[in-house]
Amino acid sequence: MATFKVSSLPDVGGFADGNGAALAWDILKRTGSHSVPEVIDLTECPHLKPYAVACLCSLGAKGRLEGREVDLVMPSDNACRDHLCRLMVPVWFRCGGYSEETLRDTNLPVEQVNWPPGQAATRIIDMLAPQAALAPGVSPRMKESLDEIIVNALTHAESPIDCFVAGQSYPKTGKVEVAVLDLGQTIRVHLSKNPLHSRVRSDEEAILLAVQDGVTGTPPGQQNRRGFANSGAGLAFVREFCEGGSGELTVLSGDSWVTFRQGLAPVKGKIFGPRFQGCLVNVRFFTGYPLPKASTEPIL
Numbered sequence: 001m002a003t004f005k006v007s008s009l010p011d012v013g014g015f016a017d018g019n020g021a022a023l024a025w026d027i028l029k030r031t032g033s034h035s036v037p038e039v040i041d042l043t044e045c046p047h048l049k050p051y052a053v054a055c056l057c058s059l060g061a062k063g064r065l066e067g068r069e070v071d072l073v074m075p076s077d078n079a080c081r082d083h084l085c086r087l088m089v090p091v092w093f094r095c096g097g098y099s100e101e102t103l104r105d106t107n108l109p110v111e112q113v114n115w116p117p118g119q120a121a122t123r124i125i126d127m128l129a130p131q132a133a134l135a136p137g138v139s140p141r142m143k144e145s146l147d148e149i150i151v152n153a154l155t156h157a158e159s160p161i162d163c164f165v166a167g168q169s170y171p172k173t174g175k176v177e178v179a180v181l182d183l184g185q186t187i188r189v190h191l192s193k194n195p196l197h198s199r200v201r202s203d204e205e206a207i208l209l210a211v212q213d214g215v216t217g218t219p220p221g222q223q224n225r226r227g228f229a230n231s232g233a234g235l236a237f238v239r240e241f242c243e244g245g246s247g248e249l250t251v252l253s254g255d256s257w258v259t260f261r262q263g264l265a266p267v268k269g270k271i272f273g274p275r276f277q278g279c280l281v282n283v284r285f286f287t288g289y290p291l292p293k294a295s296t297e298p299i300l
Helices: 025-032 050-065 078-086 120-132 138-156 186-192 203-210 234-246
Strands: 003-005 039-041 071-073 107-113 163-170 175-182 247-254 256-261 267-270 276-286
Touching: 025 050, 025 276, 039 050, 050 107, 050 163, 050 175, 050 276, 078 107, 107 120, 107 138, 120 138, 120 163, 120 175, 138 163, 138 175, 138 234, 138 276, 186 203, 186 247, 186 276, 203 247, 203 256, 234 247, 234 256, 234 276
Parallel strands: 003 039, 039 071
Antiparallel strands: 107 163, 163 175, 175 276, 247 256, 247 276, 256 267
8 A cells, every 4th residue: 555654844843833944845746746645644744834735635636536535644643633624634535533623713724726716815815814914905916916826727737636725824923824736737838838938948947937927827819728818917916025025935836946035036946856747836924023034945
């Protein structure tokens, strides 16, 4: 039986404050390679942040597309187990012996967003924004931008699972994190189909282009596969918002990741191992507290 045993230290950083300096590489590599195990074992897992939750649930969803249920072994840590139950993680797996926990206003149940996305972005921001004390006028723009990011995933990625969204707020430190994941064709492959960007040479270059206004939008005079044109402004606004001092944006696709934040040139890195076949967009919003110390590690 193929079992994927998740590391006992997947994130580094406290559960309560949302700080983390290291990626859950084991989860990301498994997800990015679209390798669905028979069993996911979380026994020794003390905590999973939103992006890791979205990744694991996408494996459960892909298993169902392949006609099988993935077994999930829940964490032995009670707090972590209850947290995952509140996020509705077990419903994406064959998992016995779990209880339905009361949702907290700091948690966003993991959601598979299909076409059409409806009011998914509005629901997400309305749930998490009060915890972040967003300035007047910012919340509508965040809804618009998140909607654009979700629409991009649903129209450009050609992802077999559409996209997964997970989020959490950390009131003690004024942070909100939202992750949007697809298992599609990567940003580079998508951009290469546009004559304006057909010569993109690397995944890193593709990511740096994708956060510019209009780049990921529909080429002039064309429609996306859903039958309409979209602007491609979502990632650009989130990048500008974060570089203005209000958070961090990390985009991971193919063999590269790039993080954007105030006062730094983009922090770039490579994914060692299988390429990430898809795209993960992770946004961390900060309000009322200084940003964590700058890091050259992936900031998720």
